[in-house]
Structures are given as structure tokens and as C-alpha cells.
Amino acid sequence: MPTAHTTVLAEVGRRIVRGDLAEDTVITLDWIGDTYGVSRTVAREVVQVLVSMGLVESRRRTGIRILSRAEWDDYDPAIIRWRLEGDQRLRHLHELAELRAAIEPASAALAASYADADQRTEIVRLAEQMEASGAAGDLQLFLEQDIAFHRLLLRASGNVMFAGLGDVVEGVLRGRTDHDLMPPEPKREARRLHQVVAEAVAGGEAEVARHAMTAILAEVVSDLGHDH
Known part of the structure; x- marks a missing residue:
């Protein structure tokens, strides 16, 4: 059950990201409280989170000012989600x-070099599960397995900066499914390439993993380009 805090945060955040609350607009704690029927404490908590996202700045004398697009934390999962709801x-x-096409092939290659034994076993298991759920047309199960697959590769790279992009990648994968931009059944070629990546990581073949992941993401960019 969403709390008043999360509900109001999502409402105000969406309005800023959509542009309904334009850059340099000034709002107050009282405005948030009156508009959404919440206490000053809840309003203050919401503003603190919006500040951390780079959406607003809060100053004692000038109030709460909506910041320019350039100030936003574009890697914040909530901002990604709100942007994916817009036009x-x-x-x-x-x-x-x-972004994924730039990062994930390198991540897969590093995982082939640095993954531990458990991670190598797990990546193969996930690829096999994705093949089964994808062939069965179970998009929701496939999505959860796909997220786990890509998150695991980012972690197994041994690079904490890559691992930190797990939420971004999850946001993209969920966004494609939530907004009906996935085919009704995950493409057989894409499923096969995930298995190639997994086997290459398990076998320590960095360049094979890199090339297969490059092919997966080239397909994703190309598909989106057709709709772009």
C-alpha cells in the first residue's frame, strides 16, 4: 500500500518531469500540503527527496524552486520511470x-574474466529459464529473468560503476514491457544470443561474450529506432 509520502512524491515528480511545473516555478510546503492534503512533515520529506533528485532546490527565503532539466539526476530510477510515462x-x-549498448558488451566481457563460479553457474541457469519462458510466451516471467540476467552480468563484471547501472537497465527493460514495446513472444534470435553470452561468460570467453551482447543491444536500438 503506497504511503502518503510515496504518492505525493510521485505526483509532484511526474508534474515536474512532464513540464506541468515549469523551470523556475516556485512552490511552497503549504502548497504541497493544500494540494495533496498532507501534513507539513510529509511535504518536507517529499521536498527532501526531490532535492536529492535534482528536481528542485529549497531555500529558506525564496521557497522551493523547480530546477532546469540539466540539473536532474537522469540515473534515478524514479526519474527514468516518470520520463517513460511521458510523450x-x-x-x-x-x-x-x-547507454546500454555502450556499457553492457564491456560488462559481459569483464564478467567472462572475473565472474566467480556461482555467478557463472547462475548466468547459464537464467539463460535456460529465459529460453523456456520466452518460448512459452510468458512475457512477465521472461522480464523478471531478463532483469536478473543483465543485473548479474553488471555485478559479475567486478566494476562497481557498471554494477551501479543495474537500476537503469531494469528501468529500461520494465519500460519496454510496460509500454507494450516488446514483441508478444521474445524473439528466438535474442533468446539464443542470451544463451551465447551466458555460455561465453561461463567458459571465460570474453570476446565471444562481448560480441553476442553487442548483437543483442544492436537489435534493441534498431527496434526502437524504427518507432523513434
């Missing part, structure tokens, strides 16, 4: 797919 959804998905 620029496809553009944003394309940007995120290009």
Missing part, C-alpha cells in the same frame, strides 16, 4: 538503449 517515451528509451 517523449520513445526518445528516452532510445537514449537508454544507446
Whole structure:
């Protein structure tokens, strides 16, 4: 059950990201309280989170000012989610797919070199599960396994900066499914390539893992480009 805090945060955050609350607009704790029927304490907590996201700045004398687009924390999972709900959804998905295409092939290659034995076993197991759920057309189960697959590779790379992109990658994968941008059944070729990546990581073949992941993400960027 969402709390008053999370509900109001989502409402105000969406309004800023959509542009309904434009840059340099000044709002107050009282405005948040009156608009959403919450206490000053809840309003203050919401503002603290919005400040941490780079959406607003709060000053004692000037109030709470909406910041420019350039100040936002674009890697924040909530901002990704809100942007994917807007009318620029496809553009944003394309940007995120290009980010993945830059990072994940390198991550897969590093995982082939640095993954521990448990991670190598787990990546193969996940690829096999994805093949089964994908062939059965179970998109929801496939999505959860796909998220686990890509998160595991980012972690197994041994690079904490790559691992930190797990939430971003999850946001993209969920966004594609939530907004009906996935085919009704995950493509057989994409499922096969996930298995190639998994086996290459398990076998320590860095360049094979890199090339297979590059092929997966080239397909994603290309698909989004057609809708772009």
C-alpha cells in the first residue's frame, strides 16, 4: 500500500518531469500540503527527496524552486520511470538503449574474466529459464529473468560503476514491457544470443561474450529506432 509520502512524491515528480511545473516555478510546503492534503512533515520529506533528485532546490527565503532539466539526476530510477510515462517515451528509451549498448558488451566481457563460479553457474541457469519462458510466451516471467540476467552480468563484471547501472537497465527493460514495446513472444534470435553470452561468460570467453551482447543491444536500438 503506497504511503502518503510515496504518492505525493510521485505526483509532484511526474508534474515536474512532464513540464506541468515549469523551470523556475516556485512552490511552497503549504502548497504541497493544500494540494495533496498532507501534513507539513510529509511535504518536507517529499521536498527532501526531490532535492536529492535534482528536481528542485529549497531555500529558506525564496521557497522551493523547480530546477532546469540539466540539473536532474537522469540515473534515478524514479526519474527514468516518470520520463517513460511521458510523450517523449520513445526518445528516452532510445537514449537508454544507446547507454546500454555502450556499457553492457564491456560488462559481459569483464564478467567472462572475473565472474566467480556461482555467478557463472547462475548466468547459464537464467539463460535456460529465459529460453523456456520466452518460448512459452510468458512475457512477465521472461522480464523478471531478463532483469536478473543483465543485473548479474553488471555485478559479475567486478566494476562497481557498471554494477551501479543495474537500476537503469531494469528501468529500461520494465519500460519496454510496460509500454507494450516488446514483441508478444521474445524473439528466438535474442533468446539464443542470451544463451551465447551466458555460455561465453561461463567458459571465460570474453570476446565471444562481448560480441553476442553487442548483437543483442544492436537489435534493441534498431527496434526502437524504427518507432523513434
